[in-house]
Every structure is written in C-alpha cells, then in structure tokens.
Amino acid sequence: MKKQYLALATLTLFLATAALVSFTSKPAPPKRVVNNPPYTKAQIEKGNYLVKIMGCADCHAPKTMTPQGPVPDPMLGLSGHPAKIPVGKVAKDALTDWVLFHPMNTIAVGPWGVSFAANLTPDNTGIGTWTEEQFIIALTEGKSKGIRTARPLLPPMPWPNYTDMKKEDLVAIFAYLKSCKPIENAVPQPISPDKL
Numbered sequence: 001m002k003k004q005y006l007a008l009a010t011l012t013l014f015l016a017t018a019a020l021v022s023f024t025s026k027p028a029p030p031k032r033v034v035n036n037p038p039y040t041k042a043q044i045e046k047g048n049y050l051v052k053i054m055g056c057a058d059c060h061a062p063k064t065m066t067p068q069g070p071v072p073d074p075m076l077g078l079s080g081h082p083a084k085i086p087v088g089k090v091a092k093d094a095l096t097d098w099v100l101f102h103p104m105n106t107i108a109v110g111p112w113g114v115s116f117a118a119n120l121t122p123d124n125t126g127i128g129t130w131t132e133e134q135f136i137i138a139l140t141e142g143k144s145k146g147i148r149t150a151r152p153l154l155p156p157m158p159w160p161n162y163t164d165m166k167k168e169d170l171v172a173i174f175a176y177l178k179s180c181k182p183i184e185n186a187v188p189q190p191i192s193p194d195k196l
Contacts (some may be wrong), residue, residue, distance in 0.1 A: 039175035047176025
C-alpha cells in the first residue's frame with residue numbers, strides 16, 4: 001500500500017511540476033522563415049560575376065592593408081562595416097567641400113551624415129531574412145532593407161544605377177549573395193549630421 005501511495009505521490013508531483021512549467025515558461029519567438037526559390041549553379045555563378053564587376057566589395061567588404069593599399073578581407077566577405085570599428089573623429093568643417101571615407105571604405109561621411117556599408121551575407125544581421133522581392137526593391141527603389149516605407153539608402157550606395165537592371169540579373173546577384181558564407185556583423189545605424 002505504501003508503494004502505491006509513494007508511486008501516486010511521485011506521479012502527482014511530476015504532473016504538477018509539468019503543468020506549472022508549461023504555464024509559466026514563455027514560448028520561443030517564432031523564427032522568420034524565408035522561402036526563396038532554389039537557385040541554379042548558373043544563377044549563382046552569374047551573380048558572382050556581376051558582384052565582382054559591379055564593385056560591391058569596394059564598399060561592402062572590410063579591408064586589410066597591404067603594401068598596395070587596402071584589399072578585401074576574404075575571411076569577412078561582404079559583411080559590411082565591422083561593428084567593432086568606431087567612426088572616429090570627423091572634421092565637420094570639411095563636410096562643406098568634401099565627402100570623407102574611412103580607410104576600409106566601409107564608412108562614408110557627407111552632408112547626409114555618416115553611412116555604413118551594409119552586411120550582404122546571408123546571416124540574420126545581413127540579408128539572411130530578406131526575400132528576393134526585398135532585395136529587388138532595395139536595389140531598384142533605394143529603400144533600406146527593401147521595405148518601401150523605410151528610409152532611403154544613403155550615399156555612396158549607387159542604387160540609381162540599378163533601376164533599369166534586368167530582373168534576372170538582380171535575382172542572380174541575390175542567389176550568389178545567399179550562397180555566400182553567413183557572417184554575423186550587426187552594422188551600425190546611420191548617424192545624422194546633427195549627431196556628428
């Protein structure tokens with residue numbers, strides 16, 4: 001009889017604990033799942049070609065210094081301005097006549113304030129949660145994160161050059177970027193001129 005009572009008490013305690021945990025623990029937030037179509041090897045190769053000839057790495061790739069000057073760091077890919085590197089001191093009086101660039105070419109300062117090159121890798125801090133449509137909107141309409149109600153993309157991003165780009169080329173670029181190694185790097189937000 002004592003064994004049955006002990007078993008019943010243990011079962012009751014287990015069920016009460018399970019019920020308490022299920023009512024008090026918060027469920028994990030749902031992850032945003034982006035279902036982009038599968039891309040072909042040909043699309044990815046074409047995208048790689050286009051990214052190279054369009055000079056995307058000129059601004060979106062962190063650099064290492066060599067005797068010939070800065071070159072893209074292959075370990076960091078197109079991960080944008082490294083979050084850990086500060087802007088540094090800006091000579092505001094120079095902004096009336098000049099646009100200034102950080103030695104990595106991942107920061108630009110001008111009359112618009114400070115802009116940082118975005119992370120184009122498929123990490124969630126980059127374009128990992130973006131849809132193909134968002135990418136096309138960003139490049140052809142100049143909208144941050146490809147959201148039509150968002151702020152405009154800032155200089156020196158040459159998005160007006162891409163407004164007439166063929167959709168198949170934009171898709172190829174997106175396919176290539178989505179095939180790259182994801183690199184976690186939360187690029188800083190722009191700084192307005194009054195905050196310099």
